[in-house]
Amino acid sequence: MLLLLWKRWFSPPSDPDSPQMQGGTPEQRVEAIQAGDEAQREAFIVQYRPFITKTASRVCRRFIDPERDDEFSVALAAFNEAINRFTPNAGSSFIGFADTVISRRLIDYRRQEMRHAQSIPYSSFTDDEDNGQGYLNRMENAAAVEVYEQSREAEDRRAEIAALSERLADFGIRFTDLVDHSPRHRDSRLVLLRIGTRLGQTPELWQMLTEKRQLPVKELCIIEGVSRKTVERHRKYLIAVSLIAAGPYPCLRQYISLEYDKQEGTPS
Incomplete structure (x- = not known):
């Protein structure tokens, strides 16, 4: 089952970037979409759904299910944003640009989720007759959220270091x-x-x-x-x-x- 899922989402049967198969490079198709070809947009997004899933899974460091995970919706919206914002003279390919936009939006999403976890109302942890136990619960909850946030930040740093190490290798540079x-x-x-x-x-x-x-x-x-x-x-x-x-x-x-x-x- 896992092998089937991997092949389905990460190993498309044909090269999605092939100009012969898709009628143009990704940059050419994005240019057509920006010129008003909305039918092209839908087909383009459907074609690159495996790329969106793969990028989201890499950033989140787990498999992202397009049918269940909110992270996929965030990544999908980010890919559409990349289509709207891409400019050919920016010095990068569209796929590289889209990867960056998706990564940034997912990181922002995860941080918003952590801030939301900190905003749990005190009423959820208090009782008029708890003899101070509600206060202790609030302190324990705040401490737990802080530990969780520190853990996620540490995880984000490790992920960024790993991604940067791969990028540095393109220039013949090791992190060390x-x-x-x-x-x-x-x-x-x-x-x-x-x-x-x-x-x-x-x-x-x-x-x-x-x-x-x-x-x-x-x-x-x-x-x-x-x-x-x-x-x-x-x-x-x-x-x-x-x-x-x-x-x-x-x-x-x-x-x-x-x-x-x-x-x-x-x-x-």
Whole structure:
């Protein structure tokens, strides 16, 4: 049964991206949809249902049942959002863009669910004649919610680190390499955080990095007013920061902002 489900949702019999089979690339079909072809939208979403399910399952780290799990509805809405928002000059493929949007919306959904768990009314735990037991129940519930939230945040961080490690591998970088290539001085870190964030948030620079797998050294030096030696020496660190700044890594993004947030000129 599990094998059948896996084949059904994760191993479509044909390549959904095949232009010959679908009358165009995903980018071309999205362009047609944005031009007003709503019939194409429905067919496109149905075709990529396995991709939506697979992405949701990866982010949630469990199999997402399209017929039962709310997470699939969130992912489906995010895929439709990606269709509406995608621009060809953004420097990424539509599938990569859709993956990012789905991941972000699911992370937001999970955090909303955790906040909702904290808003359980006190009346659910009190009784006029409980002699203070309701107060104890509330304290125990608050502590349990806090532990649960910390656990989920830790799980989110682990998932983000695993996803980032795969992304870094595309550039020939191991996560452990960052330990050896991280700047030791605070001032240097602030400069490199600024440069890496700029790289991740500037479409032209980001496109050069993701398409050519090369750091746009010359352009960064001109824009940021730093030496070529500084950029080249910290290539791996800058790429890692840019991936975090541009990707679906809200937990890791908090870490790269811890020092920089308090400084003037904080990146938005």
